[in-house]
Amino acid sequence: MSSKPDDDYLAKLTSSYSPVYGQAITIRPMQPEDLDIETEFVEGWSAETRYNRLFSTTVRTTPERLKQITRIDYTRDMALIATLMLEDREVQIGVARYVLRDDNKTCEFALAVADAWQHRGIGRALMLNLIDSAAAAGIETMVGDVLASNTPMLHFMRSIGFAIEAAPDGPEIRRVSKRLTPVAAPIQEKDAPAQNP
């Protein structure tokens, strides 16, 4: 798929809900036009969030890298963002993304929510939407690496059915993985039971 999918495709992956004070949160696929709000979001992370997401407090996400990660292929990779309107301006408060591995069956995910918006169900909503979109794309397994010290995230992963194991990269990392439930394909005419005449 090109980096500019049609409006119908984007609309199918867009949803809205109000977890706090009636504030409407939209979850939708990221687009290249979101470079500014993604940059503001990433630059707003606290040291703790940066460490838990990037496993480092010193790594800087360069402008080139930000440009790269806002150009989504929607086939080999996907990014869903959570946004809301603040003073007539759309602000990004979370992102969940996956990248398909070369085996075409497994994807690696990452998740982050802005510090001020954590613990309000936004990470859960993003993650469940990402799992649905990966399953709908026919991906079989979702995996991710989480710091062993990131107990809230590990707790969350377990609560949505991820298995947690040691990771090859060392004792400070845990590998989390989940088999995705295949999405039933619509019944094709040739598969439909024969009709009695």
Ligand SMILES: CC(C)(COP(=O)(O)OP(=O)(O)OC[C@H]1O[C@@H](n2cnc3c(N)ncnc32)[C@H](O)[C@@H]1OP(=O)(O)O)[C@@H](O)C(=O)NCCC(=O)NCCS
């Ligand atoms: C981890 C993170 C994505 C969770 O997002 P969130 O919006 O704060 O999470 P939610 O409010 O949706 O909560 C989801 C679950 O996480 C767990 N959780 C979240 N915060 C927690 C806390 N302070 N203590 C214990 N559990 C917590 C709970 O299991 C919760 O489920 P519940 O609501 O049924 O109790 C967010 O805290 C974050 O961005 N952290 C920094 C980056 C990071 O750690 N990314 C993961 C590595 S890829």
